[in-house]
Amino acid sequence: MLGLAWKTIKGRRGGFVAAFIAVFCGSAAVTASGILLESGFGGGVATERYAAAAVVVGADQSLPLPEDIDPAFGERVTLPASRVADVAKVPGVASAVGDIGFAANLVGPDRTVVAGPDGGAVLGHGWASAALGSFTLTPGGAPPRRGEIVLDADLAKRAGVAAGQTVELAVRSKPVRYRVSGTVSSSELRRQSAVFFDDDQARELAGRPDRVDAIGVLAQPGVDATVLAERISAAVPDVVAHTGRDRGDAEFLDVGQTRSFLAVVAGSFGGGMVMVVVFVVASTLGLSVQQRRRELALLRAIGATPRQIHRMIGAESLLVSCVAAVLGVLPGVLVAWVLRDAFAAAGTIPPDFELAIGPVPGLIGVVLCVAGARAAGYVAARRGATISPIDALGEAAVEPPGLSRGRLRTGWLLALGAVALATTLPLTIPGQAAVAGAASAALLLVIAVGLLGPRLLGGAIRTFAPLVSISSRASGFLAAANARANVRKLSTATTPLIMGVTMAAVQIFTVTTSSATALEQTEKGITADYVVTSSASGVSPEVADAVRDVPGVTAVTPVARTQVLVRYTEAGDAAAEPFTTQGIAADGLKGTLDLDVREGGLQDLKGDTVALSVSAAATIGVEIGETVDMHLGDGTAIKPRVIAVYGNGLGFGDITLPHNVVVDHTTHRLDAAVLVKAQPGADTALAGVIGQYPGAALADRAAFSAAQQRQIAGESTVNLIVNAVLLGYIAIAVVNTLVMATAARVREFALLRLIGANRGQVIRMMRAETGLVIVTSLVLGSLAAAPPLIGISLGLAESPLPAIPPLAVLGILAVAALLGWFSIMLPARLAMRPKPIDAIGIRE
Incomplete structure (x- = not known):
């Protein structure tokens, strides 16, 4: 069977190129995420001051x-x-x-x-x-x-x-x-x-x-x-x-932090990447098998058994995926280095951090891609292998009219479950788990669209087809009729485009929503007139005391920042989560900082007490009066009692502790900032005092907010870097499947020209059909992105309206439209280069 499969591949090189590219790029992406994960355990930085120590x-x-x-x-x-x-x-x-x-x-x-x-x-x-x-x-x-x-x-x-x-x-x-x-x-x-x-x-x-x-x-x-x-x-x-x-x-504290960062990022990114790769490979192989319906029908008619069809397609997918996956390992190493450099440029990891590159990530990438391709080949072959030979010959000319009950039920259940997960989970279980659940609903909706694609695409085409027919009667009529007749094939080809729009919207607008919410909370929460910061390692703890003695100053709040680890129970299992933390002094807080307290109060924030954000309290599962099992930045274990729950967690950190508790357990025991409330005219005296401390600077509220905005934008860059790989792979898949689907229509274009249509008429038909397909895909992709974004916004901003910049929306739609347009129109023009009489004899 391997010999037959190899002959088929050699005879149909063009038909297997798309599957090869999908597996090749998937292997590279999975290998890259595996290398980052391995570096989370074995990467590091060479020592400097301890070079002579054994x-x-x-x-x-x-x-x-x-x-x-x-x-x-x-x-x-x-x-x-x-x-x-x-x-x-x-x-x-x-x-x-x-x-x-x-x-x-x-x-x-x-x-x-x-x-x-x-x-x-x-x-x-x-x-x-x-x-x-x-x-x-x-x-x-x-x-x-x-x-x-x-x-x-x-x-x-x-x-x-x-x-x-x-x-x-x-x-x-x-x-x-x-x-x-x-x-x-x-x-x-x-x-x-x-x-x-x-x-x-x-x-x-x-x-x-x-x-x-x-x-x-x-x-x-x-x-x-x-x-x-x-x-x-x-x-x-x-x-x-x-x-x-x-x-x-x-020697270097940031090495361990970088390892944890890479392990967490690679774990979440790798899991999503594997699912997308399997989905894309399955879609590509499914389209490839659909294009061979005539061949498979003939094989069934001359006596090939279902088992033989399964074995043949399985052998083909195995041969193509093995070669593609192995060749994709080396580019995966290069992708990992590109990601490392991007993270370093964003300031997330040290520039000299060395990746740990071993054979395991590449091996795992090959195994996952080959296994995914083999499973996809089995699923794609089911229809051609199980159908009767007579029905197979009939379906080789005309697509089957409907979908199986099982497929429809599975698709609708996934769609309804994803919508419920995205919109109800943030309302019933607030916290990080709710946001993660809403985000994961995007992939479920894409899978549901893939299963229900012919039904959804058919309905959308019937809706938009009259508009196409009006704009161009003959060409529009042909485009609409062709789209309706080949809705199953179009659905398989356009699924990556729909997925690209959905995933891009969810990933990018999650970042913009988080950033906008954090910035809004910061701007509203800082009620101080001035903020003291430092261009050096931090603000001296003496600054707060010195500023208090300045005439006209009415309130001073030193702020120290760190990260604490909290132990809690999640679904019956022990868990530990890092939380961004600030340390503040409760005295004079009303004049400098507003955390939007929902329960309790911050006036008693001292000793063994803590205040939590709404999200952190829900994630940890504690209420006012209960204790939290946490480790401070230097590992010191404490169990403070919860005295307040506040809303501005994204802007100021999910945990707030007394100032002395935080600053005494930081590496250099310095403040991050000092918030100052002062009467008009005190700025000159303040500047004089601040000038005595090198590196310290006095800024007003607006300047500090601008600096915070730049910092938040830098943190958002990390998410965009990771998503760039995922969206890049989806973009390749979009081009891959659309080119494959269009290039296979050489005989169709030739037949149209032989019965009287000229080349311009066929081009106009394809333009109308391309516009119809793109508009439908953009609409379905946008609709699929809506529920996850609503849920994410509810979890992050407590509002159903996410922060969606209009230019970003136009950018996503424009990129998707351009990819779709050129991926269809360029192959269509190339397919019409041969003379019709020659092209009609080209085998499928």
Whole structure:
């Protein structure tokens, strides 16, 4: 049977090209998502300051979950300083050095903060940690004493200072003068700059004298790093020992966060991608089999059994899909790198994050695509294999008039279920699950349209056909009649176009709705007159106290930001979810911030209390007075009591904690902003106070809202990047199926010309038919997108009206229309190049 299938493929190369392209591109997309998922576990960044350390010991930077991906903590999880001595006692350890890092703002000659390489961080450390990296003290320099610092050579060059000079440097306070005792050179610092202090002074400035960020281990000669790491893990409790490239995990906090991000994105994107790929491949193979009705009818008439038809089509789909899926793996690697670069350009992942590329993603992509194609081939062959030979010959000339009861029932059940899921779930079960359910309804509706396509398309064609006939009588009549006679084939060909409109609308307008809601909540929620922000690592905690003393200031609210992990039960199973969190002081809140409190009040927000957004409260399943099991940014476990539920979660974060609870458990213990309510005329005095803190800036409410809008737009870019791959694949599928369907009509066009129609008349008929098909597809695709968007808007904005920019609507419809138009008209023109008498003899 494989030999027969191979001969069929060689004899019908054009008929199998579309299936090949669908599987090839699907394999590339699935492989790319698999690589991102694998990188969520094995990707990383090479170490810089720990280059000389054989082993780097740190705390576990993620929350262990037994049956799920371990989510990363939002802040640095530190170790007790006593662990340094414990590690030093392990056999094979030459020395163990505790390392600490804190934000250090070096003030340049122009009173601006000098940043690290490419705008990276400038971090302060104790001088002892210099032994862990490839740092060389330049001639004439000396280790720092109290009141002195050593700068890395590149930082000193950017700041325009040399050994022996004095500089100003701020660590969570106003600038303090330090003498530069020397500089160190290092070729390893690519994403940060280092400032070394006297060890005792470094511990004081860090503010955590009894904690260390990590422990660098120098091994004795001849001791293998991997063996030493195993000894340390066995001898010292509650630590993680890193070797090789994994040492960067302990050095850079964003590595773990990037892994969690990639794992979550790839998991959700990959699942949806697989479903779309299977759907597109099934649609393409179904169209291919429909175009071979005459051949299959003849085979049945001369004695081929249903089993033989199934085996033949199965072998064909297997051969085509195997070759296409294997060839699609390499482009999948390239797609993964393109996505990585796009995420890095959007600021979501570090630019130097390296993907983990192994054989497993490609193998999974091949298996899924081949299995999907084989299953699609079986379904596509059912009609031709099970029908009687006599009926098969009849249907080879004329399409069957109706659909089976099972198909109709399944389609209507899916459609009704998707509409109910999209519109009622956000009303009955608010929270993230409701939004996700409404979004998933889009794919269910597309599948329902695929099943009910002939019925829906037939009804739409009957509605729009009179308009086509009026605009062009003869050509319009032929176009409408042809569309009605071949509605099943047209339905299969246009399903990807309908899916493209639906998916594009849902994906893009979900982003615009979320962004618009967040921006609206921010603009309405900030009632302060001024906002203090910082261009450096954060706002000094001293700023809030200093601003309170300014005459005319009536209220001051420092805001700290972090991410917490919340444990809760979902459908009887344990779950953990990261939530964006802010820490605020309740005093004076009425004059600076309005969170739209729905239940309870924020006046008692202190100690072990918490306020939740409506969405977070519904997702976690708690009410006023109940406690929430959560881990702060640095992993500290707390169980605060819920005292309020508020509406502005998208604009300010789903969880609000007391300010001191949040800021004391962040990596650098700095504020994100300070909200200020002041009387008219206080801006000059405020600017004078703010000017004492390098990097701090005073903005009014409008300027801050504009900055927030830019930040929200940047966050939305991530969703658009992921959706670009999905929509790109759907666009390829649209072109693929429409070209395939049109190119197969060579004999039809030739027959029309032989019975008297000229080439122009046939072209005009195709224009009318193309317009009819495109308008119908756009209408059906738009209608299918409506229920999910209504549900998503209800879940996000508590309104049935999503934020839909008119230009975006026109863009989606225009792109879909252009794809459909050129995918039909160009092949139609090419199909009419041969002479009619020659074309009529071309086999199907």
